[in-house]
Amino acid sequence: xxxxxxxxxxxxxxxxxxxxxxxxxxxxxxxxxxxxxxxxxxxxxxxxxxxxxxxxxxxxxxxxxxxxxxxxxxxxxxxxxxxxxxxxxxxxxxxxxxxxxxxxxxxxxxxxxxxxxxxxxxxxxxxxxxxxxxxxxxxxxxxxxxxxxxxxxxxxxxxxxxxxxxxxxxxxxxxxxxxxxxxxxxxxxxxxxxxxxxxxxxxxxxxxxxxxxxxxxxxxxxxxxxxxxxxxxxxxxxxxxxxxxxxxxxxxxxxxxxxxxxxxxxxxxxxxxxxxxxxxxxxxxxxxxxxxxxxxxxxxxxxxxxxxxxxxxxxxxxxxxxxxxxxxxxxxxxxxxxxxxxxxxxxxxxxxxxxxxxxxxxxxxxxxxxxxxxxxxxxxxxxxxxxxxxxxxxxxxxxxxxxxxxxxxxxxxxxxxxxxxxxxxxxxxxxxxxxxxxxxxxxxxxxxxxxxxxxxxxxxxxxxx
Amino acid sequence: xxxxxxxxxxxxxxxxxxxxxxxxxxxxxxxxxxxxxxxxxxxxxxxxxxxxxxxxxxxxxxxxxxxxxxxxxxxxxxxxxxxxxxxxxxxxxxxxxxxxxxxxxxxxxxxxxxxxxxxxxxxxxxxxxxxxxxxxxxxxxxxxxxxxxxxxxxxxxxxxxxxxxxxxxxxxxxxxxxxxxxxxxxxxxxxxxxxxxxxxxxxxxxxxxxxxxxxxxxxxxxxxxxxxxxxxxxxxxxxxxxxxxxxxxxxxxxxxxxxxxxxxxxxxxxxxxxxxxxxxxxxxxxxxxxxxxxxxxxxxxxxxxxxxxxxxxxxxxxxxxxxxxxxxxxxxxxxxxxxxxxxxxxxxxxxxxxxxxxxxxxxxxxxxxxxxxxxxxxxxxxxxxxxxxxxxxxxxxxxxxxxxxxxxxxxxxxxxxxxxxxxxxxxxxxxxxxxxxxxxxxxxxx
Ligand SMILES: Cc1cc2nc3c(=O)[nH]c(=O)nc-3n(C[C@H](O)[C@H](O)[C@H](O)COP(=O)(O)OP(=O)(O)OC[C@H]3O[C@@H](n4cnc5c(N)ncnc54)[C@H](O)[C@@H]3O)c2cc1C
Ligand SMILES: Cc1cc2nc3c(=O)[nH]c(=O)nc-3n(C[C@H](O)[C@H](O)[C@H](O)COP(=O)(O)O)c2cc1C
Ligand code: SF4
Numbered sequence: 001x002x003x004x005x006x007x008x009x010x011x012x013x014x015x016x017x018x019x020x021x022x023x024x025x026x027x028x029x030x031x032x033x034x035x036x037x038x039x040x041x042x043x044x045x046x047x048x049x050x051x052x053x054x055x056x057x058x059x060x061x062x063x064x065x066x067x068x069x070x071x072x073x074x075x076x077x078x079x080x081x082x083x084x085x086x087x088x089x090x091x092x093x094x095x096x097x098x099x100x101x102x103x104x105x106x107x108x109x110x111x112x113x114x115x116x117x118x119x120x121x122x123x124x125x126x127x128x129x130x131x132x133x134x135x136x137x138x139x140x141x142x143x144x145x146x147x148x149x150x151x152x153x154x155x156x157x158x159x160x161x162x163x164x165x166x167x168x169x170x171x172x173x174x175x176x177x178x179x180x181x182x183x184x185x186x187x188x189x190x191x192x193x194x195x196x197x198x199x200x201x202x203x204x205x206x207x208x209x210x211x212x213x214x215x216x217x218x219x220x221x222x223x224x225x226x227x228x229x230x231x232x233x234x235x236x237x238x239x240x241x242x243x244x245x246x247x248x249x250x251x252x253x254x255x256x257x258x259x260x261x262x263x264x265x266x267x268x269x270x271x272x273x274x275x276x277x278x279x280x281x282x283x284x285x286x287x288x289x290x291x292x293x294x295x296x297x298x299x300x301x302x303x304x305x306x307x308x309x310x311x312x313x314x315x316x317x318x319x320x321x322x323x324x325x326x327x328x329x330x331x332x333x334x335x336x337x338x339x340x341x342x343x344x345x346x347x348x349x350x351x352x353x354x355x356x357x358x359x360x361x362x363x364x365x366x367x368x369x370x371x372x373x374x375x376x377x378x379x380x381x382x383x384x385x386x387x388x389x390x391x392x393x394x395x396x397x398x399x400x401x402x403x404x405x406x407x408x409x410x411x412x413x414x415x416x417x418x419x420x421x422x423x424x425x426x427x428x429x430x431x432x433x434x435x436x437x438x439x440x441x442x443x444x445x446x447x448x449x450x451x452x453x454x455x456x457x458x459x460x461x462x463x464x465x
Numbered sequence: 466x467x468x469x470x471x472x473x474x475x476x477x478x479x480x481x482x483x484x485x486x487x488x489x490x491x492x493x494x495x496x497x498x499x500x501x502x503x504x505x506x507x508x509x510x511x512x513x514x515x516x517x518x519x520x521x522x523x524x525x526x527x528x529x530x531x532x533x534x535x536x537x538x539x540x541x542x543x544x545x546x547x548x549x550x551x552x553x554x555x556x557x558x559x560x561x562x563x564x565x566x567x568x569x570x571x572x573x574x575x576x577x578x579x580x581x582x583x584x585x586x587x588x589x590x591x592x593x594x595x596x597x598x599x600x601x602x603x604x605x606x607x608x609x610x611x612x613x614x615x616x617x618x619x620x621x622x623x624x625x626x627x628x629x630x631x632x633x634x635x636x637x638x639x640x641x642x643x644x645x646x647x648x649x650x651x652x653x654x655x656x657x658x659x660x661x662x663x664x665x666x667x668x669x670x671x672x673x674x675x676x677x678x679x680x681x682x683x684x685x686x687x688x689x690x691x692x693x694x695x696x697x698x699x700x701x702x703x704x705x706x707x708x709x710x711x712x713x714x715x716x717x718x719x720x721x722x723x724x725x726x727x728x729x730x731x732x733x734x735x736x737x738x739x740x741x742x743x744x745x746x747x748x749x750x751x752x753x754x755x756x757x758x759x760x761x762x763x764x765x766x767x768x769x770x771x772x773x774x775x776x777x778x779x780x781x782x783x784x785x786x787x788x789x790x791x792x793x794x795x796x797x798x799x800x801x802x803x804x805x806x807x808x809x810x811x812x813x814x815x816x817x818x819x820x821x822x823x824x825x826x827x828x829x830x831x832x833x834x835x836x837x838x839x840x841x842x843x844x845x846x847x848x849x850x851x852x853x854x855x856x857x858x859x860x861x862x863x864x865x866x867x868x869x870x871x872x873x874x875x876x877x878x879x880x881x882x883x884x885x886x887x888x889x890x891x892x893x894x895x896x897x898x899x900x901x902x903x904x905x906x907x908x909x910x911x
Contacts, residue, residue, distance in 0.1 A: 030530040036815035042840040087848050097808040414844045436847040
């Protein structure tokens with residue numbers, strides 16, 4: 001896997017939304033009202049100053065536009081492609097109330113970011129330069145080195161913001177390529193792995209050091225113990241995301257022909273010779289299930305059937321993702337829960353389901369699925385893709401580090417990302433239980449600013465105290 | 466059905482829409498197509514000793530994605546021989562006897578030269594003559610055009626020479642590039658002019674190429690100032706027209722020119738006293754076909770208002786333009802925001818704070834910077850509709866985003882109403898000031 005896109009994928013996964021040409025971009029930019037205290041900027045978790053970057057597109061100041069975006073969100077490129085803008089910036093555009101089309105903020109952002117990357121522009125801060133808003137802490141050096149664990153959006157954003165303030169940062173990631181789910185997980189027609197890696201390079205260009213290593217986890221050979229990092233670094237940011245996909249917990253799930261959605265997506269995004277089945281069954285009702293189902297269609301599966309144990313109404317996937325999936329030709333089956341993967345000659349050849357009915361709403365207000373006695377049926381297929389969500393196992397954290405977990409997620413003070421151990425900060429999926437890229441970026445940035453604040457406070461205490 | 470036929474200083478035509486002297490009236494073939502499209506008259510591209518033009522010749526000002534809000538040109542008068550132009554005028558008049566063909570003229574400031582061109586134009590059949598005392602570029606360097614139009618004595622003298630031989634009505638086309646346009650308008654009257662045309666183009670440099678540093682239009686790395694026209698100049702033209710129309714010493718029919726692009730513009734010029742309007746840029750932008758809506762729209766509007774002829778409403782707005790000192794100081798309006806239609810863009814809030822009188826409020830009396838800082842510091846996450854039970858689609862405007870006007874402090878300047886993107890959301894409403902009408906003049910002479 002290099003930073004070049006896989007040619008077959010370019011063909012099978014063309015951009016979901018075409019890029020804007022320069023005339024349409026300016027026309028669209030000029031449609032923006034330039035709201036005061038704009039709702040779109042407030043709705044963006046990273047609070048990009050949306051009207052400002054849009055006006056700069058209108059005025060032809062494309063570098064300024066890109067820097068306005070990157071100033072708030074270092075992953076402005078991937079966010080412009082993967083953000084669910086319908087429920088974020090564009091969803092809050094005042095044009096809705098005026099019966100007009102909201103401003104196409106996502107596409108305009110992408111326009112500015114494409115210009116930035118196409119011209120190989122650089123950031124006006126980072127390597128070697130002193131931070132822009134805060135003076136370099138007087139006691140800089142080893143005492144204020146920061147380790148970011150995990151190389152996904154949360155850590156990339158945290159590291160970039162720290163570099164901007166002049167702090168030395170090292171990112172530890174256990175994968176062959178950094179970028180986390182941006183590189184390995186997001187649907188190819190939204191963001192290619194190669195584009196995710198361009199952003200990684202931008203962060204690297206700021207002087208961030210990348211180390212490929214598993215951290216913690218006493219059961220993993222060659223893992224770097226957390227205690228070692230505690231000695232080497234003043235602060236540790238946890239941006240480790242979620243764990244592997246949850247298992248179905250039914251007979252036959254280890255058969256050939258069964259591959260969980262995350263591994264399936266990772267394989268098709270990174271290996272050119274990956275082959276899909278002819279008839280595919282996807283199990284689950286989240287965005288990941290939808291992404292896997294759509295990908296299976298585009299990779300050539302003749303039939304893709306998605307089974308969910310509740311109904312369309314309870315499905316956690318965004319409604320625009322569901323609508324899109326129907327267009328891709330995915331067929332949806334409600335109220336069915338798998339009980340067994342059917343085997344023939346060591347391969348999966350079908351799934352046995354039981355029908356369900358909806359019970360009373362639970363604590364979250366969603367109605368439970370209850371199996372209906374004696375309603376079993378079998379569905380033939382040659383590939384099964386379970387997509388039940390990612391596990392929340394924080395195996396890497398040792399019991400003595402004093403970090404509180406709740407329901408498998410790390411507990412933090414939201415505005416700062418600080419954990420119950422003041423040396424540790426955390427953000428992204430491992431804190432919010434799995435949301436979006438932009439949420440991880442916002443968390444990482446806030447944590448970096450809090451770390452800077454804590455370091456500056458410690459330094460001034462040392463000199464004055 | 467309204468009657469659009471027009472009699473302007475004795476020149477009769479089917480409607481008051483004339484093409485102004487310029488590229489759309491360059492030759493007979495064009496003018497005939499224009500008449501077929503519905504134009505009532507045409508002022509021929511200025512005739513004189515043929516000149517040589519440069520390329521390029523035009524540049525424009527685009528605004529917010531709209532092309533050609535203003536157009537600038539450095540073109541001179543006709544580049545075709547006088548005989549050819551006159552032969553074509555004769556041809557057009559033969560085929561279109563009911564349409565007005567006006568010969569625009571510009572020659573050396575010599576009495577016999579003017580006498581000669583006037584006689585030849587009238588012999589060709591022109592219904593009237595328009596003396597181009599307005600062209601602000603190129604020709605003025607040669608002592609013609611606005612070089613004449615900027616000096617009342619010259620304008621008067623040449624008008625007199627022309628009137629010595631002219632049998633048809635003589636129109637003087639005025640330049641706006643002068644401190645007081647009334648001076649030349651009065652001089653034209655003294656010289657015997659039958660009517661005025663106003664305005665010609667305004668001196669301009671439209672812009673500079675930020676890569677080459679050469680102003681536009683670029684002629685081999687150099688540029689020269691040009692003449693500005695199109696929608697951008699309409700307010701200036703309306704004012705200058707009003708100035709001469711209200712001047713008791715002028716008292717001549719006026720053909721209004723400058724940024725006329727549709728029937729609404731035409732109606733406005735006529736309301737300020739014009740008998741016809743002339744169009745150049747809009748016809749260059751969209752072609753002759755625009756006249757159809759000009760005639761149709763004006764006639765529907767006249768029917769709606771109960772005006773049968775152009776004369777029924779010509780000049781109606783003139784008495785409503787007065788001097789500042791006569792305006793009522795006790796007339797008071799305030800802004801009112803309709804909470805049901807407000808979309809929460811809060812443009813009125815920032816406009817009033819930064820550009821007016823700090824009397825529109827959000828959230829108590831917080832300053833703009835404090836409001837923005839609070840939003841930036843907020844912790845927001847992507848809502849997942851089915852898990853967070855949030856509304857994914859936008860609902861009504863949150864009350865916190867609907868601004869309020871402090872009516873006691875509002876000075877009634879109109880700014881918020883002007884910036885509001887929603888029709889009829891902000892209205893300016895009259896309130897009782899508790900005092901009888903009183904003007905500045907009355908107050909200071911009391
Ligand atoms: C299939 C799928 C599709 C998605 N589509 C979208 C989308 O369209 N739009 C959107 O906004 N979001 C999408 N998301 C969500 C988004 O990808 C995540 O919210 C985001 O990547 C979270 O960033 P993160 O940095 O917290 O974690 P991650 O991106 O998961 O990165 C964590 C990194 O840490 C590494 N790591 C973990 N443990 C260790 C350890 N012990 N030592 C070293 N490294 C470790 C991991 O290998 C990984 O590289 C999608 C997610 C999935 C699964
Ligand atoms: C390219 C161009 C050439 C022009 N040539 C002449 C001309 O030869 N004689 C003249 O009196 N006015 C000339 N004008 C001025 C127009 O007749 C008219 O006064 C001016 O453009 C304002 O009207 P508008 O806003 O409708 O364009 C010219 C204008 C343009 C744009
Ligand atoms: S009319 Fe002027 S002063 Fe009054 S609220 Fe509007 S902007 Fe402010």
